[in-house]
Amino acid sequence: MNNLEQVIQKMRIKRYSTNTINTYVSCLKQFFNYLKQADTKELGKEEVMSYLEHLVKKGYSKSAQNQHINAIKFYYEKHLGHKRTFYFIERPFKDQRIPVVLSKAETQRLFQAVDNLKHRTILYTIYGCGLRISELINLQMSDVDRERMCLWVRKGKGNKDRQIPISPKLLALLERYYKSYRPQVFLINGQHGLKYSAGSVQKIVKAACKKASIQKHVTPHTLRHSFATHLLENGTDLRCIQSILGHNDIKTTQIYTHVTSAHLNSIKNPFDDMDLS
Numbered sequence: 001m002n003n004l005e006q007v008i009q010k011m012r013i014k015r016y017s018t019n020t021i022n023t024y025v026s027c028l029k030q031f032f033n034y035l036k037q038a039d040t041k042e043l044g045k046e047e048v049m050s051y052l053e054h055l056v057k058k059g060y061s062k063s064a065q066n067q068h069i070n071a072i073k074f075y076y077e078k079h080l081g082h083k084r085t086f087y088f089i090e091r092p093f094k095d096q097r098i099p100v101v102l103s104k105a106e107t108q109r110l111f112q113a114v115d116n117l118k119h120r121t122i123l124y125t126i127y128g129c130g131l132r133i134s135e136l137i138n139l140q141m142s143d144v145d146r147e148r149m150c151l152w153v154r155k156g157k158g159n160k161d162r163q164i165p166i167s168p169k170l171l172a173l174l175e176r177y178y179k180s181y182r183p184q185v186f187l188i189n190g191q192h193g194l195k196y197s198a199g200s201v202q203k204i205v206k207a208a209c210k211k212a213s214i215q216k217h218v219t220p221h222t223l224r225h226s227f228a229t230h231l232l233e234n235g236t237d238l239r240c241i242q243s244i245l246g247h248n249d250i251k252t253t254q255i256y257t258h259v260t261s262a263h264l265n266s267i268k269n270p271f272d273d274m275d276l277s
Contacts, residue, residue: 003040004028007079014078017159019134027071040075045085048072098258099225100216107226110218113211119204121177122188122196127223128170130231130245132157136220137196139187144174153246162246228253232260 007028011021032040034051051072055065076082102110107127114120126136135153143152149171151164166174174187183189190196201220209218216222224245231241242253 004032007075010079011074015159017155023067024071024074027068028075031068031072031075041080048085098255100218100222101229101259102214102216102218102222102226103261104230106212106214106216107223107230109212110208110214113208114204117177117180118188119208121173122201122204123208123223124170124173125188126201126220127227128167129153129164130224130227131164132224133198133201133220136201137186137188137198140185141183141187143187144171146171156246158246158248160246162243164244225256225259228256229259232256 004025008021008025011024016024031051034054035043035047052065052068055068060068073085077084111120111123111127114123122136125131125139126133129151131139131153135156138154139151140154143154144166145152149166149168151166153162153164156162177183181189184193186193186195188196190200198220205218205220205223209216228241228245231244232238238250238253238257241256242250245253247253
């Protein structure tokens with residue numbers, strides 16, 4: 001068993017998610033390749049910092065850089081048992097981007113553009129529960145609690161479970177979907193009862209946008225952003241939205257305060273007071 005296989009084995013034993021394992025392995029392969037023939041077990045902080053600086057020069061995003069740091073820390077601290085070390089490279093300030101969201105009218109147009117029952121169920125469930133695409137395709141039949149009118153998300157981002165309230169309209173659509181498609185394990189069943197693919201979900205959203213003549217750059221995640229924004233516009237408490245979306249930090253949820261139209265509509269533009277006749 002080579003060094004990387006041992007790292008993978010340890011991550012599996014520690015019950016890391018498949019996505020995390022794949023990400024860490026990709027990062028470590030790049031790290032080892034950059035070091036070439038060097039003995040990675042004997043490297044110090046100086047060499048690691050050199051590699052991180054290399055990533056900055058190559059234009060890697062802050063989130064990608066952090067993934068590399070986490071992978072390297074796992075390798076040295078969890079796998080090799082070295083002391084905990086803090087790695088940080090100062091980065092230039094970047095503009096804070098706000099997410100693309102659909103208005104309620106655009107969201108309705110998007111739904112109305114989809115005739116296929118399974119495709120409509122997919123879009124309704126992503127939007128109506130604010131799901132990530134990975135959470136949708138991993139949903140199982142047992143995750144829908146009809147009695148308590150809620151949906152269980154098992155092992156979402158960060159391996160966290162959470163409960164999400166289900167709209168009666170969504171539950172009614174799910175009942176129609178059950179009768180037509182008879183899913184056995186996964187809620188959204190793919191071919192031969194296997195998990196539905198993320199790529200197929202993306203194609204459904206793209207086709208619906210085209211049919212609905214929506215010009216915005218819309219992805220499945222846009223429906224999650226739109227759901228959160230519409231909740232905020234309806235007066236839902238930010239902490240509740242944080243819980244529904246499964247955010248660790250309230251700061252992540254606060255981004256939706258920048259895209260809600262409620263505060264914009266309350267602003268009286270001085271231009272409206274001018275007599276331009």
